[in-house]
Amino acid sequence: MPKRSRRFHSRKSGVYYTPEEIAEYITRKSIDAWINGQNQRDSEMLTSVRVLDPAVGDGVFLLVAAEYLLQKRCELNQAEDTGHLRASILSTNLFGVDLRKDAVRECRMKLVEWAQRTSQELPPSALKEIVERQIRKGNSLVGSTNSNKERGNALDGSTNKHGSSHSAMKRSSFKPFSWCEEFPDVFSNQKPGFDIIVGNPPFGNLLTSSEKEYIESTYDVALFGGREGTWNIAAQFLARASSLLKLDGEIAFVVPNSIMRTKQFSKTRAFLAGRLGVWMIIDEGSPFQDVTLEMVSVFCSPNKPGDSGIIVMSRRPGIPTKNVAPRKTFQDGGIAVLYHDDLFKKIVPKGTTGQISATRGRDIPSEYVRVNKSDGFSVPYASSGRSIRRYGFDRKYFKYANDSYLETQNLQKTKDSRFLLATKNKAYPRCVLKPKGMIHGGGVVSIVIHNRKMDSRVLGVILNSRMIRYLCVRYLTNYSKLTTCLNTGIIEEIPIIYPDIPEPYVSLFESLQELYRIDSPTLETQRKIESLDRIADALVYELYLVEGKSLVEKIDERFKHIDNQRNPIRTANDIISEEISKCMKQVLSNSVVLQIENSPRMDA
Template identity: 75%
Template sequence: MPERSGKYHSRRTGTYYTPAEIADYITKKSIGAWINERAERTSEMLTSVRVLDPAVGNGVFLLAAAEQLLQQRCRLTEVKDTGQLRGSILSTNLFGVDLRENAVQECRTKLASWAQKTSHELPRSSLQEIVQRQIRKGNSLVGSANSNGQQSNTFKESCNEHRPIISSMKESTSNPLSWSKEFPQVFKNPKPGFDIILGNPPFGNILTSFEKEYIQRKYDAALFGGRRGTWNIAAHFLARANALLKEGGEIAFILPNSIMRTKQFSKTRAFLAGKLGVWMIVDEGSPFQDVTLEMVSVFCSRSKSQKSGIIVMSRRPGIHIENVMPRSTFQDGGIAVLYHDDLFDRVVHKGITGHISATRGRDIPSEHVSENRSDLFSVPYPSSGRSVRRYRFDRKYFKYAEDSYLDEQNLQETKDSRFLLATKNKAYPRCVLKPKGMIHGGGVVSIAVHNQKMNPKVLGLILNSRMIRYLCVRYLTNYSKLTTCLNTGIIEEIPIVYPDIQRPYIALFEFLQNLHRMDSHSQEIQRTIESLDRIADALVYELYLGVGSTLVEKLDEKLENRDNQSNPFQTANSMISEEISKRVKEVLNNSEVLQIENSPKMGN
């Protein structure tokens, strides 16, 4: 076989070449699903199948499709000499489009080389003619694409159809593709469209103004607009694939996994679950070398029932889970909880969402910030995520802002307020209560509480708990390690179970925050912090899972009977009694809690 392990990627064009092993897997699954939906599995059926990669790149998906079709046809016909079959597959089954000339030429060369791997080679002139006809240069997103047969018959008619925006095309490099003109064998027949559309579409906010205008005017699926919509190009490749797909067809794309969980892709998820009929999602982890993207393979079908659950498989290292996710979990555009289970259902039913939200801090120009505190630069400014820890600030990473700059930029209210802060680029919250006299930068988020009955200190203890870490890591970010930002919808989706008895939560939060300000080298203080952390985690486990039922009452009794001791260390230690420790141990040794503690990504 031709060498297919492209490592090329380009941020400018949003392209990341796919490892051959993943392309083989996706292609085998999608072609297999298409075949399994057909009652008669014959060589003639495979002769007519039309496979498209709309962002063909180096041709890795079409090469995988060529091999799969060759194997299937050999199996059905018992042909040993594959020369004619290769030529037939190349000339009738495979179609590709790319905007970049170098990608088109590379794909053509590799497909021609694949077809010549036989003793009965096609003439080179014939091969060149075939690959030039089947692999075309153009913009897959722009140009008439209506798989119901109502196509413009000529390029002139296509231009007339788009005359309201044709003037902008003259200044555009969008290279609109007339699908019926380039692939008449696919669209000029009673059943137009492709049977299988697969590939690795580009990703990122790289659409031109012309492309956006075209999508707004011509696409049925409006995946853009508002906080729940996106102009990320990958989403619109899904919409385009749907328009090009034949009834009963299959779509299989590898996509960044942020499509499964961030707010801007809410409309895209609803489209996947509804219109596209997604039936399987495979968590691929981080398959691309030197690229900070985590991916999922998404399989959709026009022929499968949309009432059944969605199969979830993990190929992520260290996560060996096969699951069935209820379609309802993201049919309305909510987070696609790939690792859904009964525990998640119970917690969601018990808690409430949407009562807290996260907002990224303000970046201040460098000329108004200093590494060192002075009379001019006097306002503490934690700007990086490393400056915020659980219950404390790490002042090694502090900067200091110019006080006069805050007045000009309306930041004085932020400075004069107290609220929870958390690290932005983290899969789960790491919270501290911001004092007055401080502002925060872009690597930190403020947590707004939208229910006046909720105490920020109670929420801080809950958000810092191991229970919430598990909910975020497993369910709300799908075990993602990269590009997880708390201000992209994660915080809003955390189910908050708010306690009836709040005093122990407030006290523990205050104790832990005060103790973290004390001598960090004191082993006695560190032991106390560890003990209080265990109590806090047990308290939240009890609240969320209903394991045990008396810890919160016993802690409340302790606090009610305590002396008004001014030393937070002594007050905190008074809570670590033998009776409390026994109840904490009972909670933490519960089988469900142990299962959480021993699950992936829960290490300290």
């Protein structure tokens, strides 16, 4: 377990303090990248480098930077570790800003302690004066940088497009942080800005309306707006960092991994791959204890060529540790596929994305719902994702909704329709066909089919398959385990390959749905279900990976001689023939199929 800073997280403020192991790697890597990018490497270079953490917290990133710069300066100058050298690093190399007074106080205290670790050459009062100058309280996102990268001066009192002046906003809403006044040595020279910007900015929808108005009217990059934009504060910190950075600088942030995959961060991904020049991403997994969040570390060099692949490294146990992802997957605004490989490159052109989407159900107020069915509360209500299983329902999680309430809320059409449902909070689809007379809630999504020629039962077999599970788990959610919602863009990105011979899929879906409906299946019935499931998986594997249609043709021929109205168990007996079993085994023994079956997260 990596060391963690003393105050770990605050959900209210969106602040989660960084494990020291991650902060150390990010900061050292960024400093090394900056050094390697300098034409002249000498003592003056390290003396003048400026490192900023714009959401400094308790100072873990700056403490790493201080120690690493001390090491580098001692090596380069063959100097001794002295109190004066440490004070020099504090006064010239390190800068921090935070909105919270207690964070600023703690960061200053830790930096003073660091400066006094080996020597008492300077009195505490002198060190205190230095850190008070270098670590400032303020709102990093609001206030002029005096940079031509920003549209105008935020403090000039001009009126923005909403009709309110910035000076009025200053008086009524917040105090802008003037970077030029707070850090004059950084912004009053020929090359203004910071060389290295690192940190773990807060995240979540935390911005006030005034802050949003300021950002909208002054930032030169709009990561907000529309379904592909976001007001998540982490994205705005990326935008802000770009305006504070020197042309040859480095940015490295820890951000939520949802930035890599959800629709609302499409503009952010394009910004990362384009203007920010992201060159490496580390999948950190779940670094925060007792927090349901997964993170990535992004390393950016805006001045480097932007046509190369992006290095991807993983800290997830059992996951491939190094990969190279094409920059184009980011620039197009689609899901950033961190674990991109030749198989994904092969599958995507064969299918079509955007054929389906997922829409979250509506939550019904508790006063109109009962746990047990009764007079006036008779409509089955699948409110929880746990009520949805592959090809079936788990009715112990059902509730019952008020009949008259549905009519007043325009839910009658939903009740009277048949369509695919899936669990919302899942990395991959788990589908069942909703019958008429039922409604679903917020923990469940309906699968909307945009191509009228596609049969929902055919798509049900495809979406319930292990092939699609693998596509979603590895490529579309980047092995994420937490906060994966199918209605955030995952479903739309599934490349659908619709079969030329759909009838076997329809028959298999109907048979499986009937069999999964049995509450207490016998051992024989359970075996039939498993056999049909394997056949369905083999069909989809053949569809996506295998040249030829041997299996689907054999099953189609078999179904033509079966009465579709027969008992599903007898149907299963007729389908599971020696010929079909042999063909199925050939598909399942395909080398790529075996690779998929033995991949992480496929065994559960």
